[in-house]
Amino acid sequence: xxxVCVRGFIILLFVVxxxxxxSLDKKDLNTVxxxxxxxxxxxxxxxxxxxxxxETHIKVKFExxxxxxxxxxxxxxxxxxxxxxxxxxxxGEKRDLASFIKSGAVADLTGALNKPEDGGTWKSQFFxxxxxxxxxxxxxxxxxxxxxxxxxxxxAAIQMLYNRKLYRxxxxxxxxxxxxxxxxxxxxxxxxxxxxxxxxxxxGEIWAIDALASNYAMNLMGEDKYFKTFEGKVPYTDPDWVRxxxxxxxxxxxxxxxxxxxxxxxxxxxxxxxxxxxxYTFNGSWCVHVYKGMNPDLDYGAMLPPRLSKEHxxxxxxxxxxxxxxxxxxxxxxxxxxxxxxxxxxxxxxxLAAETENLPANKKSLGKLSKVLAEFADDIRYTTHxxxxxxxxxxxxxVALDKGIQSILIGEKTPxxxxxxxxxxxxxxxxxxxxxxx
Amino acid sequence: MSYFKARKIIGDxxxxxxxFLLFFTFSLYPFFKVFExxxxxxxxxxxxxQWVGLANFKDLLTENPTxxxxxxxxxxxxxxxxxxxxLAALFLAWLCDRDIKGGNVYRVIFYLPPVLSGIVVGLIWNxxxxxxxxxxxxxxxxxxxxxxxxxxxxxxxxxxxxxxxIHMWKGFGWxxxxxxxxxxxxxxxxxxxxxxDGANGWVVFKNITAPLMIPVFILVSILTILGTMQxxxxxxxxxxxxxxxxxxxxxxxIVSTMxxxxxxxxxxxxxxxxxxxxxxLSMIQIQVSKRVRQV
Numbered sequence: 115x116x117x118v119c120v121r122g123f124i125i126l127l128f129v130v131x132x133x134x135x136x137s138l139d140k141k142d143l144n145t146v147x148x149x150x151x152x153x154x155x156x157x158x159x160x161x162x163x164x165x166x167x168x169e170t171h172i173k174v175k176f177e178x179x180x181x182x183x184x185x186x187x188x189x190x191x192x193x194x195x196x197x198x199x200x201x202x203x204x205x206g207e208k209r210d211l212a213s214f215i216k217s218g219a220v221a222d223l224t225g226a227l228n229k230p231e232d233g234g235t236w237k238s239q240f241f242x243x244x245x246x247x248x249x250x251x252x253x254x255x256x257x258x259x260x261x262x263x264x265x266x267x268x269x270a271a272i273q274m275l276y277n278r279k280l281y282r283x284x285x286x287x288x289x290x291x292x293x294x295x296x297x298x299x300x301x302x303x304x305x306x307x308x309x310x311x312x313x314x315x316x317x318g319e320i321w322a323i324d325a326l327a328s329n330y331a332m333n334l335m336g337e338d339k340y341f342k343t344f345e346g347k348v349p350y351t352d353p354d355w356v357r358x359x360x361x362x363x364x365x366x367x368x369x370x371x372x373x374x375x376x377x378x379x380x381x382x383x384x385x386x387x388x389x390x391x392x393x394y395t396f397n398g399s400w401c402v403h404v405y406k407g408m409n410p411d412l413d414y415g416a417m418l419p420p421r422l423s424k425e426h427x428x429x430x431x432x433x434x435x436x437x438x439x440x441x442x443x444x445x446x447x448x449x450x451x452x453x454x455x456x457x458x459x460x461x462x463x464x465x466l467a468a469e470t471e472n473l474p475a476n477k478k479s480l481g482k483l484s485k486v487l488a489e490f491a492d493d494i495r496y497t498t499h500x501x502x503x504x505x506x507x508x509x510x511x512x513v514a515l516d517k518g519i520q521s522i523l524i525g526e527k528t529p530x531x532x533x534x535x536x537x538x539x540x541x542x543x544x545x546x547x548x549x550x551x552x
Numbered sequence: 553m554s555y556f557k558a559r560k561i562i563g564d565x566x567x568x569x570x571x572f573l574l575f576f577t578f579s580l581y582p583f584f585k586v587f588e589x590x591x592x593x594x595x596x597x598x599x600x601x602q603w604v605g606l607a608n609f610k611d612l613l614t615e616n617p618t619x620x621x622x623x624x625x626x627x628x629x630x631x632x633x634x635x636x637x638x639l640a641a642l643f644l645a646w647l648c649d650r651d652i653k654g655g656n657v658y659r660v661i662f663y664l665p666p667v668l669s670g671i672v673v674g675l676i677w678n679x680x681x682x683x684x685x686x687x688x689x690x691x692x693x694x695x696x697x698x699x700x701x702x703x704x705x706x707x708x709x710x711x712x713x714x715x716x717x718i719h720m721w722k723g724f725g726w727x728x729x730x731x732x733x734x735x736x737x738x739x740x741x742x743x744x745x746x747x748x749d750g751a752n753g754w755v756v757f758k759n760i761t762a763p764l765m766i767p768v769f770i771l772v773s774i775l776t777i778l779g780t781m782q783x784x785x786x787x788x789x790x791x792x793x794x795x796x797x798x799x800x801x802x803x804x805x806i807v808s809t810m811x812x813x814x815x816x817x818x819x820x821x822x823x824x825x826x827x828x829x830x831x832x833l834s835m836i837q838i839q840v841s842k843r844v845r846q847v
Contacts, residue, residue: 207814210814213595213597213598216599216600217597217599317794318791318794373703374684374705374706375706376706377795379792382678386684391685509815510813513812517796520794521795524706524796526708527796
């Protein structure tokens with residue numbers, strides 16, 4: 115008897131275990147699940163969820179999966195097994211969002227955004243740049259139906275920052291940061307003469323190199339020529355590209371970068387700047403919150419990267435930052451959209467901005483920003499981002515360019531050598547693309 | 553078939569079934585799925601997958617110098633681990649085998665680094681190697697060798713070796729424990745007999761310790777090669793593969809291709825090729841060790 119019982123128990127246990135691997139509960143229509151990766155916003159999200167539940171009787175369950183790399187993988191895996199939550203984020207590039215849309219996992223929010231309501235449409239509340247990151251224009255390269263597929267809960271700008279205290283210490287005017295590349299080099303010289311290390315960036319994370327190089331490429335050659343490079347109509351060996359690469363050689367030759375910046379990750383570079391061990395850094399507006407935690411007395415300002423040319427505007431990466439999309443397969447799609455509408459309203463956006471010190475996506479919530487954050491907000495108009503570019507560079511070429519810049523920074527290769535190497539990769543990718551190979 | 557025999561077979565099958573299903577689902581299926589995906593252009597998200605045959609492998613073998621550079625870097629770290637790391641482990645194991653005072657304390661200390669997470673170890677060594685405020689540079693200045701100071705992980709001449717040192721520091725404890733167990737399994741009478749015959753330390757090591765330790769050496773070297781070739785976490789926590797491609801290893805290339813470039817199919821092809829190389833290495837090593845044993 116006991117033998118039969120044990121056997122029965124094991125089978126039952128196995129059945130329970132296997133059935134536990136099933137999909138998310140789809141019966142509870144009144145609970146919206148949100149997956150996110152922003153560990154610094156966990157408490158404020160929870161508070162907002164409680165507020166939303168009190169107002170609408172719809173429960174919102176925020177589930178945190180950090181760090182962002184793990185989150186991105188979890189979302190991809192869930193897409194394969196139809197276990198995506200009601201609201202989630204697609205971390206990655208525009209082609210990743212396009213793939214999610216093609217696989218039917220992301221709802222088109224254009225209708226909801228354009229629907230007239232009291233006080234205007236939902237769309238009218240956002241900064242224009244906040245929605246562009248999730249928008250697909252007609253005849254886009256991915257073949258996605260034109261529309262807006264996600265909403266940002268904040269916006270960002272990635273700029274240069276300078277330490278005002280170290281500026282004063284070096285005898286420089288903290289209200290006059292460098293406007294041009296030449297001024298920047300001069301200021302660096304003065305800072306170094308006063309024993310102050312100059313510039314720290316987290317160039318171990320190659321997207322940061324990509325952002326800075328992209329800023330200067332657009333400033334020097336203009337957006338049209340920049341995009342023509344992606345299309346293969348302008349080679350990377352063009353003198354303008356070589357000039358962009360030579361900026362990094364100047365950083366290396368003049369020993370402007372703090373030792374080790376080439377392999378530094380964000381946390382180390384942020385600590386270096388927060389501890390006043392470098393006068394300049396290159397970081398996104400999210401850093402305000404980070405620096406406040408590391409050194410509340412840090413006296414610093416934000417500025418556009420010093421221009422190289424007056425012919426074209428200096429653009430910086432930014433726009434919509436943390437975005438959420440709605441699962442198109444979800445039974446709770448309507449509730450999910452209702453929550454996102456509520457979350458991006460002025461009051462909730464003000465709460466988020468105040469608690470997390472990020473720039474709100476709702477343009478009416480700019481009320482009480484700190485001085486530095488206001489400086490970032492002022493420059494939102496200069497932002498652009500690969501996700502809003504009309505054409506995109508192949509990732510293999512981008513990696514070759516960014517790694518090549520690292521090689522220039524360590525004095526291993528010249529700008530000309532890197533320009534040629536990147537062009538070779540570009541030609542290989544274009545050849546494959548014409549042949550229809552992977 | 554008798555009722556009892558049939559009942560036994562069914563019973564046994566039911567008992568094995570859960571384990572088999574778990575093994576099939578989480579080991580066998582993914583293993584074969586990687587082979588299948590390696591012949592596609594899947595981006596890791598789309599439901600539609602295009603079959604590309606051996607195009608990914610052709611590209612890897614003929615047009616991807618970065619992958620082979622990463623392989624060369626992994627071989628360099630493996631060579632250092634096989635030699636310096638295992639020699640250090642053998643020396644320390646030999647010392648602890650001599651019943652020295654506080655031997656157990658040393659055993660615990662030597663075994664601590666392998667227990668630590670690779671990410672934690674990487675972060676600790678980031679601080680040691682830091683170019684501006686690092687412990688190593690501070691020490692060099694203290695002993696009058698300040699000229700040697702540098703950002704160890706950002707310098708193209710030192711980055712790979714610096715990463716290898718971290719890996720060896722973290723990994724030598726494994727070899728130490730296995731080699732110590734091997735040394736302690738050698739009968740003491742053999743040593744005593746050799747001493748009575750007038751053998752010195754070197755002769756004892758050459759004629760008794762080394763031959764009896766060959767199976768252990770083989771085990772340690774196989775584990776070292778397989779473990780080191782797959783180095784990943786320490787590199788992510790220290791250099792991220794930079795500067796340039798100087799500390800890229802196959803796993804960082806695979807992850808980068810899979811996540812940053814969304815070329816899941818191509819990354820699977822890299823994984824398959826890398827797995828085959830490791831398999832070939834292990835086979836060669838087993839053959840070599842068989843010959844050594846015969847000698």
